Amino acid sequence: MDDVDLDAIxxxxxxIAGHAVRTPLLNAPTLDAAFGRRIYVKAECLQRTGSFKFRGAYNTLCQIDGDVVAYSSGNHAQGVAHAAQLLGKRATIVMPSDAPAVKVANTRGYGAEVVLYDRAxxxxxxxxxxxxxxxxxxLVRPYDDVRVIAGQGTCGLEIADDLPEDVTEVIVCCGGGGLTSGVALALEVRATVIPAEPEGFDDVARSLRxxxxxTNDAATGSLCDAILTPSPGEITFPIMARLCAPGLVVTDAEALRAMALAWQHLRIVLEPGGAAALAAGLFHHDGDxxxxxxxxxxxxxxxxxxLSDL
Structure with a gap:
């Protein structure tokens, strides 16, 4: 039995209502025409702090008394930092020294103390x-916490409301599985969820098989830093094993190409890890x-x- 369910989501x-953004489900006829099928993009890049992580962070911090600490390469860091800022808490964030500079700067900008460490x-x-x-x-864990998973699952509730009934597959960028498992629970009777991971860091795809x-042998080595995790979570994996289809794997080059296409056709900015699901949908999937x-x-x-090849 899952430790988090649809009622929790x-x-x-x-x-999170009134605090998180209800992000749009975008569709570009030009992108559809280029690939010969319908492709819908849930734009969590437009969420507070620039990623879905704010959902789980705010839901969790609402249920915590006192100050918090989190570890993250950047998106969970910013989500926790901003949620703490809004709720009047202090946040300390442990971040790798090689995290993208924009993520470190923004985390500090939300008022958090950043403690840097050597990822390797x-x-x-x-x-x-x-x-x-x-x-x-x-401690606010990045994915292996039922409150975090429930918060991320709210993204799936919105997809269920907005997605045409005849589209029944949803691809999700996957690191430790908080977003993937939450969305899979939210969409359990509506659609099949497929995890997408970077090449060389496909621990979820291998675990499902x-x-x-x-586990992954390496800690670094992909542009998709946002979804480089050592292994699926203890809580998230059983949910994914029960509900998810086999995972898809994308290269850094495919993630970069997906970023360019997202900008060209949808006018949204994605990071490599945030573009992994789009890359999988464009280059490793058939059908709507x-x-x-x-x-x-x-x-x-x-x-x-x-953008250099556009």
């Missing part, structure tokens, strides 16, 4: 637990589909690279 929708040589989990012990903070949680464009916090240099 609906309760989360009530908590230090454990963010150990640093987070030390701060919990030393400062009496509450194996029927048990797998909806995809979640999960974030748009991209450094200018990477965005210029994406």
């Amino acid at each position: 609906r309760a989360a929708a009530g908590r 040589g230090e454990s963010r989990e150990e640093i987070g637990e030390r701060l919990v012990s030393e400062r009496g903070l509450t 194996a029927g048990a949680r797998q 589909v909806a995809v979640v464009a999960s974030g748009g916090n991209v450094d200018a240099q990477v965005f210029r690279e994406a």
Whole structure:
């Protein structure tokens, strides 16, 4: 039995109403014509803090007394920092030293204290637990928390409301699985959810094939920094194993191409990790589909690279 359910997602929708943005489900006839099918894009890049992460962060912090700590490469960091700012809490965020500069700057801009660490040589989990012990903070995990999953699932409720009835597959950018599992629960009787991951960091796809949680050998090595996680979550994986179709894997080049097409046809800005589902929908899927464009916090240099072939 899942530790989070549709009732929890609906309760989360009530908590975040008026605080989170109800993002649009976009469709561009020119993009449809180019690929010969309908492609719907849930534009979470237009969410507060530039990604879906604000949903889960706000839903969780509403239910926590006192100040918080989180670890993140950037999008969860910003979501927690801004939710804490709105709720009058202090946030300490543990971020890798190689995180995109725009994400570090924005996290500080929302009033959080940023603690940098070496992604290759230090454990963010150990640093987070030390701060919990030393400062009496509450840890807000990036995906393996039922409150976070329920908050992310509100994205799925909105997709269910807006998606044409005859479109029954939704591709979701997937790291640890908080968004994927939440959307899968929200859409359980409506659509099949397909995880999308970067090449070399396809722990969810491999885990779904194996029927048990797998890990990635590397911690870095893809432009899709937002969805580089060591393994699926203990809570998220059983949900994905029960509800999700086999995962799809995209290259960095495909993610960059999807970013360019999103800008060309939809006029939205995506980061590589946030474009993984669109890349999977365009280059590894046949038929009508909806995809979640999960974030748009991209450094200018990477965005210029994406647009260079237009």
